[in-house]
Amino acid sequence: MSQHDRQLAPQTRPLSGGEVPFDPGELFYSRTDDRGIIIEGNQVFRRISGFGWSELKGAPHKLVRHPDMPKGVFYLFWDRLKSGKKMVAYVKNRTKDGRHYWVTALTWKIPEGYMSVRLKPTTDLRAEVEAIYKDLLNAEQNDGVNPEQSAERLLAKIAEMGFVNYDAFMAHALRTEMENTSKLVHMPLTPMQQRFFAMFDTISELGAEVEGLVEVIRAIRTVPMNMRILASRLESSGGPISAISVNYSQMLEEMSTWIKQFAEGPDCTFARIKSAIQQGQFLVCASSMQSSMSVYFDKDLAGAKDITALSQDKETLEREAHRFQTEAQESLKLIESEVRRLSRSVLDMKRYVTGLSSTRMMCKIESASLGDSDTALNGIVEQLDERQDEIERRLARVVELNSNIQGHSAMLRSMS
Numbered sequence: 001m002s003q004h005d006r007q008l009a010p011q012t013r014p015l016s017g018g019e020v021p022f023d024p025g026e027l028f029y030s031r032t033d034d035r036g037i038i039i040e041g042n043q044v045f046r047r048i049s050g051f052g053w054s055e056l057k058g059a060p061h062k063l064v065r066h067p068d069m070p071k072g073v074f075y076l077f078w079d080r081l082k083s084g085k086k087m088v089a090y091v092k093n094r095t096k097d098g099r100h101y102w103v104t105a106l107t108w109k110i111p112e113g114y115m116s117v118r119l120k121p122t123t124d125l126r127a128e129v130e131a132i133y134k135d136l137l138n139a140e141q142n143d144g145v146n147p148e149q150s151a152e153r154l155l156a157k158i159a160e161m162g163f164v165n166y167d168a169f170m171a172h173a174l175r176t177e178m179e180n181t182s183k184l185v186h187m188p189l190t191p192m193q194q195r196f197f198a199m200f201d202t203i204s205e206l207g208a209e210v211e212g213l214v215e216v217i218r219a220i221r222t223v224p225m226n227m228r229i230l231a232s233r234l235e236s237s238g239g240p241i242s243a244i245s246v247n248y249s250q251m252l253e254e255m256s257t258w259i260k261q262f263a264e265g266p267d268c269t270f271a272r273i274k275s276a277i278q279q280g281q282f283l284v285c286a287s288s289m290q291s292s293m294s295v296y297f298d299k300d301l302a303g304a305k306d307i308t309a310l311s312q313d314k315e316t317l318e319r320e321a322h323r324f325q326t327e328a329q330e331s332l333k334l335i336e337s338e339v340r341r342l343s344r345s346v347l348d349m350k351r352y353v354t355g356l357s358s359t360r361m362m363c364k365i366e367s368a369s370l371g372d373s374d375t376a377l378n379g380i381v382e383q384l385d386e387r388q389d390e391i392e393r394r395l396a397r398v399v400e401l402n403s404n405i406q407g408h409s410a411m412l413r414s415m416s
Helices: 003-011 045-048 072-081 125-142 148-161 164-183 191-220 225-261 269-303 309-368 375-415
Strands: 025-031 038-042 087-094 098-109 113-117
Touching: 003 045, 025 045, 025 098, 025 269, 025 309, 038 309, 045 125, 072 087, 072 098, 072 125, 072 148, 087 125, 087 309, 098 164, 098 309, 098 375, 113 125, 113 164, 113 309, 125 148, 125 164, 148 164, 164 191, 164 269, 191 225, 191 309, 191 375, 225 269, 225 309, 225 375, 269 309, 269 375, 309 375
Parallel strands: none
Antiparallel strands: 025 038, 025 113, 087 098, 098 113
């Protein structure tokens, strides 16, 4: 038994099934080969798991797998890792004495195998995910659902939570946990994290404004039809109103096309901007975890007789943190490109709004020429006034939010 194993031995307790307490600021780390065999791990991992290092080293990482974890989670885990993707998941682990502990695990591929850094989940999101896991496990055990099908169900559940894909969920989970941990341990977020978080909140608000524009345009699409009905009722006096309705209908169609190109579908401008920001947010969070883990290594190095492997892993984490930061900068380039495209696109929208304003004015003139002979046109004018004001307000807010994103992007560029 090693000196560190002897230090762990007194902490081993009889089987209890309870949860192992540990501090939110403590980070787990382990490195495995391509098969998931444990090569190295830090003192927190060894202490909390309750296993001696001689038991962990050379063992498959599933040594600490808890039976409450559905196989579908690990199917997705390995499917992503083997395809070169990064992975974040909530994982319930089992200790040597039968207790458990939860972690938010960040895992990714390195040339030597895989590396994982874990932190303690402290938000309500973990409980939501735990409920999903229970459903998946029940389906696996009682309904004959295989791991691949279980993974598909997991992705479907994630979609029901409002995430467009698992990458979006990972970015949200990592941000949520790191923000809360930052508050609990009184450790400020990095400037890059703060900027990316603010930028993501801004693009989310911009999306809400665009959704509002969609609703307004949808609400006034009936206006041209009502104008044509009114024109036919006015007979010869309705000619100008009929012409106005045609013009107004064409402009609404152009605005709808603009909205569709900007905000609808997975490849629209808004989706590309949001995805790039989300990716950058995820990468700076992951890089921050890696950097924090690298600093945390000092405790392990201070008590180790042979520091060769730990020193190499510390260097690997520092290198990987830098690589993730570089990838975040690549996301920033895409953000800047798409935001410039949005700025040009907004100019087109402004022209459409100006056209609607002119149409509204023509309606007012025609309403005045008819006098009080028809109140229906007055009602249409009032509706146009109300909707026009809302369109202009929302579009102005879109311009402001787009400018804010450009500001955050410029600040992030200066940090590189």
